[in-house]
Amino acid sequence: MKLIQIYQCLCDETRLRILNLLRGGELCVCHIQEILGARQVRVSKHLAYLRAHGLVAVRREANWMVYRLPDRPSKDLSANLACLQDCLAESPIFGRDTARLRRLKSRFEETSPICCAKKARISDSSRRGAA
């Protein structure tokens, strides 16, 4: 029952916040970390959990692991993410996260979704391996 795996992922606030952030596009771990204000281990573990349950996908970009929602989410997942988005619409915590995300994105908008613009440019030239 894949559906249950989805619900298992959704019953933790940190994971909900991560999924909420990823709706805005892919993000590296340290950005998630920064926005959530959580320690690295915690974020990393929750991402591992989400990954193991098929709720997120990853690619490596130089030193960074860049997480995103699955490219072809199942019907169940799409439905539940949509439902989640709906439920979160008025939540202050999630609104704050989204606002922080926007501000953070404006810092590296034209470069890459990963941390530091300078390093991002370097990895741009080594990106041939990326999907």
Added chain:
Amino acid sequence: MKLIQIYQCLCDETRLRILNLLRGGELCVCHIQEILGARQVRVSKHLAYLRAHGLVAVRREANWMVYRLPDRPSKDLSANLACLQDCLAESPIFGRDTARLRRLKSRFEETSPICCAKKARISDSSRRGAA
């Protein structure tokens, strides 16, 4: 975060099956038990869990506890139950449960939602206490 409580309830198959059944109207414990083919303790405990998290409501009818979905579900709950129904639409397990429910209901259709029609009539006359 009420939403998380909802997801906590949804991440167990037995509970999903129970909620699926209750969409068809209120049911007493032993009917749920019969349809799921699960032991009494297990059903009772999951119902207690659902009750503690506000996903179901109960009333007593004579000897029986009759469970139902909340009368005024929150926006989040409604949304998720709708989403759940959608996701479950083609699931064989849940379809089988629903079929069993229909057959079982035809056995006491004009009487009461509780177990035995004969006893149901008796408790009908003592129903003044019910909400």
Added chain:
DNA sequence: AAGTTATATGCCGATTGGGGTATATACGTC
């Protein structure tokens, strides 16, 4: 009151979840 039926609860054992610290791994730089 004693017996029966329907349901809930206490306790146990096994498993999972979540947070933390410390450490490993992977990659890039020098």
Added chain:
DNA sequence: GACGTATATACCCCAATCGGCATATAACTT
């Protein structure tokens, strides 16, 4: 190769979950 940075993993502790057995509770029956 030595070092730094980003991320993952191993291990520990504690709390929650799930299933089962045994028992309690509540209502009805006689």
